[in-house]
Amino acid sequence: MSRNHRSHYLGAEEKARIEIIPMIDIMMFLLVFFMLATLKMIQGAGIKLDLPQSSTAEALQQTIKVSIGVTKTDELYLDAKPITPDELTAHLKGLVGDSKKVDVAISGDEGTSYKNIIHVMDLVRAAGISSVALATNPST
Template sequence: MRAGRYLEHKEARIEVIPLIDIMMFLLIFFMVVTLKMMEGAGITLQLPSSKTATTMQPPVKVAVGVKEDGSILVDNQAHTHESLTALLKQKKASAPKVEVIIAGDKTTSLQTLMSVMDDVRAAGITAVGIATKKEAGGA
């Protein structure tokens, strides 16, 4: 038994297999993310032509805020029930689809929110939602 055996220096090695695993994971991750970013761009198609083709416009989204005292805000401007209906009718006339999200204060009464929803429906808009926040412990 040699006395110098414990003092021998081992040559340093680079473990390549874990590096390959990490690089493959990153490659797959970025491929999936890139494909999600370019929806429909992965397929090359020769689209047919049409003389009456038009560009589809995305829906106009309007956020309506309702404070605790019942005041209505759209784009930080106060509105009455009548002016809200008139504003939404104007937006509906200029866009093919309008979506409205009603964001009420936590203590706003349900009747107040329903009155605002009635104003939205009176403008002819059926895509209406109420904004909430997700609870921390919710399933």
């Protein structure tokens, strides 16, 4: 008897169903979000402009971003690839020789000595690069 009583409250006659309207709402929201995000990523897309002439116009200098890693054991990494100090200086001089602006970010292990970081900064400056930054993690 308790079975009949329990089935009455659970609605045994009703079958389970899947509600798809909330799923459709979420999909529409995602569609609109990604459409707006891609429009912001494409600068000036779809706009045809006739730019005026200038006698003093210069081409923008292309910027190259380089990341140098320094470990606690004095190992150097250029864009996540191991490199020696001599190879690093030669590579950076080659980048500067292409008349491009080079920005260097130096990432050091937390236990890396100050002397090692200064040595890498000297190597970068010896290559003729003055735009040097030290990478850190933001504090929370």
